[in-house]
Amino acid sequence: xxxxxxxxxSITARLPRMLAWLESSGTDVLCVQETKCTLEQFxxxxxxxxxxxxxxxxxxxxxxxxxxxxxxxxxVVTGLPDGPAYEGVQEPRAIAATCGPARVxxxxxxxxxxxxxxxxxxxxxxxxALRKAVAADAxxxxxxxxxxxxxxxxxxxxxxxxxxxEGATHVTDAERxxxxxxxxxxxxxxxxxxxxxxxxYTYWDYRQLGFPKNRGMRxxxxxxxxxFAAAVADGYVDREERKGKGASDHAPVVVDLDL
Numbered sequence: 001x002x003x004x005x006x007x008x009x010s011i012t013a014r015l016p017r018m019l020a021w022l023e024s025s026g027t028d029v030l031c032v033q034e035t036k037c038t039l040e041q042f043x044x045x046x047x048x049x050x051x052x053x054x055x056x057x058x059x060x061x062x063x064x065x066x067x068x069x070x071x072x073x074x075x076v077v078t079g080l081p082d083g084p085a086y087e088g089v090q091e092p093r094a095i096a097a098t099c100g101p102a103r104v105x106x107x108x109x110x111x112x113x114x115x116x117x118x119x120x121x122x123x124x125x126x127x128x129a130l131r132k133a134v135a136a137d138a139x140x141x142x143x144x145x146x147x148x149x150x151x152x153x154x155x156x157x158x159x160x161x162x163x164x165x166e167g168a169t170h171v172t173d174a175e176r177x178x179x180x181x182x183x184x185x186x187x188x189x190x191x192x193x194x195x196x197x198x199x200x201y202t203y204w205d206y207r208q209l210g211f212p213k214n215r216g217m218r219x220x221x222x223x224x225x226x227x228f229a230a231a232v233a234d235g236y237v238d239r240e241e242r243k244g245k246g247a248s249d250h251a252p253v254v255v256d257l258d259l
Contacts, residue, residue: 001028001029001071001100001101001102001256001257001259002025002026002027002028002029002254002255002256002257003027003028003029003031003099003102003104003145003147003222003254003255003257004025004027004029004030004147004238004252004254004255005030005031005032005033005106005147005148005149005220005221005222005252005253006018006030006031006032006033006220006241006248006250006251006252006253007032007033007034007108007148007149007203007220007248007249007250008032008033008034008035008250009034009248009249009250010034010035010036010037010248011032011035011036011037011042011043011064012036012037012041012043013246014246014248015043015046016246017241017246017247017248019046019047019050021238021241021252022047022050022052022068023050025238027254028069028070028071028099028100029067029068029069029070029099029102029104030052030067030068030069031065031066031067031104031105031106031107031147031148032065032066032067032068032106033064033065033106033107033149033250034063034064034108034149035056035058035063035064035065035066036058036060036061036062036063036064037058037060038058038059039058039059041058042054042058042066044056047068050070051070052068052069052070053068053069053070053072054066054067054068054073055067055069055073055076055078055095055097056095057078057079057092057093057094058092059091059092062091063091063092063093063108064092065092065094065095065106065107065148066095066106067095067096067097067099067104067106069099069100071099071100071101072098072099072100073097073098073099074098074099075096075097075098076096076097077094077095077096077097078095079092079095080094080107080126080129080130080133081133082129083129083130084122084125084126084129086110086118086119086122091110093107093108093109093110093126094106094108094130094133096137098142100259101142101143101259102142102143102144102145102257102259103137103140103143103144103145104144104145104146104147105134105137105146105147105148106148107130107146107147107150108148108149109126109127109130109149109150109151109152110122110123110126110151111123111151111169112151112169112170112175113169114168114169115167115168115169115172120169123151123169123175124174124175124178127178127181127182128178128181130146130182131178131181131182134182134185134187135185137225138186138187138225139185139186139225140225141227143225143227143228143257143259144224144225144227144228145187145190145222145223145224145225145228145255146182146187146221146222146223146224147221147222147223147253148220148221149203149219149220149250150179150219150220150221151169151170151219152171152175152176152178152179152219153165153171153217153218153219154179154218154221155176156171158201158217158218158219159171159217159218160201160214160215160216160217161215170217170219182223183223186225186226187223187224187225188223188224188226188229189221189223190222190223190224190228190229190232190235190255191221191222191235191253191255200218200236200237201214201216201217201218201237201251202216202218202219202237202250202251202253203216203217203218203219203220203249203250203251204216204217204242204249205249206249210249211242211243220250220251220253221253222235222253222255228257231257231258231259232255232257232258233256233257233258234255235253235254235255235256236253236254237251237252237253237254238251238252238253238254239251
């Protein structure tokens with residue numbers, strides 16, 4: 001079984017590439033972030049033609065998450081239970097479902113903007129709500145994982161130049177502590193180590209030749225419980241999908257499971 005996560009940075013803009021990638025990659029379940037569309041705009045018909053069911057949490061031009069599955073979608077949870085609001089709005093940042101033999105969450109963690117900003121405090125509250133929401137699934141015997149854009153680099157090795165990020169979001173002690181608290185519920189970073197190349201970043205800024213110069217960050221993660229981690233046979237970051245015209249600024253992160 002092949003499960004992947006991908007921040008597509010607008011599913012409308014990325015649709016031709018995403019459809020082609022789904023066909024060529026053999027992915028069974030795709031966790032999508034930053035759909036940037038309404039429910040009515042979501043390309044469910046095009047995905048159905050490829051054999052994928054869709055579960056979607058999207059409300060407009062910002063945020064938005066989805067689960068695409070060709071192995072079934074059951075027990076869907078739309079939104080983060082008891083999740084905090086930002087400026088009075090429950091943003092569409094989480095969705096969960098059981099897909100065949102595994103249960104997964106697709107999450108798009110708030111960016112945080114800058115330390116001290118209201119959005120940074122919201123990010124920390126959101127991560128604590130996520131921890132509480134996944135605790136039961138993490139402890140279950142069913143293979144379970146939280147996949148998505150966490151907007152946190154777990155260690156300094158996951159940033160191309162830590163000195164440039166000093167005092168900025170994505171690398172602060174508080175954010176990393178929140179991520180550690182989530183893992184403490186029984187989840188681990190399941191990407192095989194070492195990967196097939198050095199510095200397996202997942203995100204590169206469009207500006208200043210970020211991708212050609214490999215000035216990236218590893219912020220797209222797959223956190224699995226013990227049964228999920230035990231089933232991992234391989235994993236990779238599909239850097240090829242970050243290349244060329246019309247690419248997202250994130251690459252797909254792919255995990256193969258022996259289930």
